[in-house]
Amino acid sequence: MGKHRTIEEQELNLVPIMNLVTMLIPFLLFSAQFIEYAIIDSTLPAISNDPGPGPVTPPTETLTLMVIISEKGFTITGAEAVLDPEDTVTGPIIACKGGQCTSPDRFDFKQLTKRLARVKDRYPKHEDLVLIPAPWIPYEVIVLTMDATREDRDQRDAEQRARLLFPNVVIAASLE
């Protein structure tokens, strides 16, 4: 009579896999990115030798849209154009909340976007804007202003993309 062979079940050896995982984890930890970065493009106006990308679309009507950031708040001006002929009440200045522009959260970015959306309704082909901050304005306010002038997130198209306002920003020399 033949011997009855019993096949013993071998247990899976997880030790080499553990070695591999233990070595991979520190490597992946070093290259993990938990914060995402983005960039905002800008050029210098006529100061640098490089003329930069220039306006995207040739304007049919002349408009040099400028946003001045100062202790009064935002001042919207446009050379050679009347920006908002129906607006005779609020004027070109968007004051800070509480009347004092002492911190970034005092600036009224929503109102700035709304006013620029009206300008965009009148000049739909223009995409350029000149930003003129005062010397003491914190960099954070400048970035938030560029966000407010780039797009209107309250107006979206059928594909849920925010309405583009003035994405080409040029930062000019500040007021002294």
Next chain:
Amino acid sequence: MAGLIKKKRRTFGQQGVQITSMMDMMTIILVFLLKSFSTEAVTVQASSDLQLPVSSALKVPKVAVNVVVTRTELLVDGELVLTLEAAKDEVTGGPSYRFPAAAKRDNKVMPLFERLVQKAETAKAIGAKTGSDEFGFKGQVLLQCDKRLPYSVIRDVMFTAGQAQFGEFRFVVIKGS
């Protein structure tokens, strides 16, 4: 009689380490880290003096000359160029920062200007030798600035870079919601 009753001896055999649960945990951590793996053109040194502003911008950073302006230092491609000095904000009266007057000439920050001119010449030489536009000089600068810096500091950096033929600026920000 009692001696005849043999007591069963308990043998304490070696028990293998239970690593199945540890494997489960490691696998989940590995999958999570694989998802977060990224090779980006921008590396930001974590520092209390460099807090980038949050923005709704979506453009992905690309490789360019890296200029970092913290509250205390100015670095170009990781090398210290100049130290900023503390000042008092004339309007708000709070703490502010500026470049030392001795480092400026005709509104240019001279140590930064010299370093950027060097970078521009190196890039042009590489572009000429390779004959390819891809490696040529493009005049682009990646600017990482602390959000608390006054615009006067940023303006000086931009003006100096413009004089050194770097006319295109890419402000690095943290992607917000």
